[in-house]
Amino acid sequence: xAVLFGVVNxxxxxxxxxxxxxxxxxxxxxxxxxxGHFRPLYALALLDADLPEDRRDVLPRLMLAWVxxxxxxxxxxxxxxxxxxxxxxxxxxxxxxxxxxxxxGVVMGVAATSVARPLLRVRDAMRQxxxxxxxxxxxxxxxxxxxxxxxxxxxxxxxxxEREALRELFNRQVGQAGLADLALTAGGPVVGExxxxxxxxxxxxxxxxxxxxxxxxxxxxxxxxxxxxxxxxVNREGGWVNKFExxxxxxxxxxxxxxxxxxxxxxxxxxxLPRELSRADDVLSAGIGVASGGVLAGFVGTAERLEYTVIxxxxxxxxRLCDEAKSTRGGVLASASTLDDASQGDQWxxxxxxxxxxxxxxAKVFALRDAQVKRSRRYGIPFASRADRRAP
Numbered sequence: 001x002a003v004l005f006g007v008v009n010x011x012x013x014x015x016x017x018x019x020x021x022x023x024x025x026x027x028x029x030x031x032x033x034x035x036g037h038f039r040p041l042y043a044l045a046l047l048d049a050d051l052p053e054d055r056r057d058v059l060p061r062l063m064l065a066w067v068x069x070x071x072x073x074x075x076x077x078x079x080x081x082x083x084x085x086x087x088x089x090x091x092x093x094x095x096x097x098x099x100x101x102x103x104x105g106v107v108m109g110v111a112a113t114s115v116a117r118p119l120l121r122v123r124d125a126m127r128q129x130x131x132x133x134x135x136x137x138x139x140x141x142x143x144x145x146x147x148x149x150x151x152x153x154x155x156x157x158x159x160x161x162e163r164e165a166l167r168e169l170f171n172r173q174v175g176q177a178g179l180a181d182l183a184l185t186a187g188g189p190v191v192g193e194x195x196x197x198x199x200x201x202x203x204x205x206x207x208x209x210x211x212x213x214x215x216x217x218x219x220x221x222x223x224x225x226x227x228x229x230x231x232x233x234v235n236r237e238g239g240w241v242n243k244f245e246x247x248x249x250x251x252x253x254x255x256x257x258x259x260x261x262x263x264x265x266x267x268x269x270x271x272x273l274p275r276e277l278s279r280a281d282d283v284l285s286a287g288i289g290v291a292s293g294g295v296l297a298g299f300v301g302t303a304e305r306l307e308y309t310v311i312x313x314x315x316x317x318x319x320r321l322c323d324e325a326k327s328t329r330g331g332v333l334a335s336a337s338t339l340d341d342a343s344q345g346d347q348w349x350x351x352x353x354x355x356x357x358x359x360x361x362x363a364k365v366f367a368l369r370d371a372q373v374k375r376s377r378r379y380g381i382p383f384a385s386r387a388d389r390r391a392p
Contacts, residue, residue: 028067046142192297227244253269289320289333291317293317314335320358351365
């Protein structure tokens with residue numbers, strides 16, 4: 001419009017200059033005012049787009065604001081002596097300066113808001129991530145630096161969500177919260193730490209025969225019912241099922257967290273397990289061995305594969321007592337060291353000294369008083385009887 005007006009009206013070309021300046025002001029102001037309203041459309045268009053690495057947006061936006069707020073008035077003042085019939089006097093210059101000052105402030109405020117708005121969204125998203133609210137997504141509605149910043153925050157949130165999912169999966173796998181942090185801290189096999197713990201072994205009776213006479217689906221279903229009971233009882237007493245070993249489970253009390261009453265907790269779990277197993281439908285009975293003593297607790301393995309466990313003679317003793325308990329009426333045997341560490345042992349009576357396979361000396365053991373769980377034959381497998389299931 002400015003060019004055409006200047007060509008047609010050669011005698012008043014100064015008007016064309018005014019039209020050009022007005023066009024620059026109008027286009028720039030409309031861009032700064034309207035781009036915020038179109039950001040939802042930009043975000044939709046850029047949903048799966050790869051943002052250009054060399055695209056700059058903040059600097060051009062601020063430069064447009066400078067052109068609108070300062071450049072155009074300065075150009076108008078500098079050209080006034082060439083395009084007007086007479087130079088501007090002081091009164092006109094004062095008006096131009098005042099209007100330029102106010103307009104420049106307004107325009108720079110609009111430009112600053114257009115830049116600050118996406119930055120505020122990023123700041124709010126970062127605060128949500130700090131509070132642990134990981135379901136965060138910042139809309140990417142810009143091709144320049146602001147868009148890449150929003151994309152970076154989204155990638156950060158995705159990475160943290162993935163890490164937390166892996167941490168949760170790891171904790172479910174090992175059954176103990178906090179071991180993921182210990183594993184990350186360890187980074188490889190470590191010497192570990194000495195701890196006083198109580199180890200509880202529980203192993204099914206007649207599992208080999210049951211697996212021989214039942215399809216794999218039935219075996220897995222029975223194992224799941226068995227492990228569900230073991231985990232519930234052990235967790236109720238604050239213990240930890242360290243690992244499942246086929247038809248057996250190794251349970252720890254006193255590691256990895258400190259438990260001064262670990263012996264009492266383990267004895268209560270050992271007394272409750274036979275009752276809970278007898279009340280379940282179609283679950284084999286089990287032998288249970290309990291022993292207390294010093295172990296070395298920590299991660300063992302290689303840099304490629306680590307496992308948190310406890311190493312010590314007490315672990316072997318609990319395993320051997322579990323094997324011996326399978327042939328007893330109550331199905332539970334505890335070492336004298338466990339009863340010595342426990343504050344309450346009224347439910348337990350001495351079962352004499354047992355020769356433990358693989359050990360040099362005999363072990364003094366204790367069994368539950370008035371054991372209610374008996375062995376019965378069902379499909380040739382030692383399931384607990386229904387009468388026993390009703391026993392207190």
